[in-house]
Amino acid sequence: KHQSVAAGTWRSSAGSAAGAHTPKKRVFRKAMSDLIGSKRANDSFNGSLGRSSFARLFRTEASHAKPITELRSNGACLCIDASVDSRLLLSGDASGKACLWEPRSGRLITQLDCGEKCEVFGVDLSFDSTLLATGDASGKATVWDAATGSVVMRIDCGSAVRGVEISSDNKLLATGCQGGSASVWSVGRAERLMSFECGSAVY
Structure with missing residues (x-):
């Protein structure tokens, strides 16, 4: 199926489009990171995933393609x-689980249950690694306490949540949905602060 990959530039005060362009890759993470001031990850690892039940990790500086770790989950790693x-x-996997790992050892630290038969399409670790975010096929976006695994906030976004991003100060959550909306939420109040209609699925 064809997916639109157009990226829009938005006026955050009005929620109106200021311009658009079409990049070669999906741009949800960069656009939402720029909007809410989120983290930039250290790219010392590169990940590979697919319809298998594991994620492979590679060192980005290595010239060979041999994985350094394989992390096996319950369903296809998405x-x-x-x-x-x-x-x-x-x-996040197709069985509705989100798993927090220690990648160097392959140790599973905690497993979060997002719901039976509920594919997890998007995950994000906060800048300080104290919060985790998941987005799933049922339309829920959830923020979790990384230490306890308890739910900090859960919101219904109306359609499958394809992308999630926590701001660097842990106060905001950005979501991108299959239905074409991108939203920014207050983590403390579980309140939608702004929303943009993009016309097609937002990753």
Whole structure:
């Protein structure tokens, strides 16, 4: 199926489009990071995922393609995100689970249950690694406490959540949805602060 990959520049005060262009790759993470001032990950690891039940990690400086770690989950691995210091990795899978890993050892630290038969399409680790965010096929976006695994905030976005991003101060969450909306939420109040209609699925 064809997916539009147009990226828009938005006026945050009005929620109106100021311009648009069409990049070669999906741009949700960069656009939302710029909008809410989120982190830039340390790219000392490169991840590979797909319809298999594991994520492979590679060193970006290595000239060979041999993986250094394989992290096996319960279902097909659909998304991954690494912490800024590369000490943690968060994955989401087709079984409705999000898993926090220690990538160097392959140790599973915690497993979060997003719902039965509920694919996890988007994950994000906060800048300080204290919060985790997931977006799933049921339209829920959830912010979790990384230490306890408890739910900090859960919101219904109306359609499958394809991308999530936590701001660097942990106060905001950005979501991108299959239905074509991109929104910014207050983590403390679970309140939508702004929303943009993009016309097609937002990753």
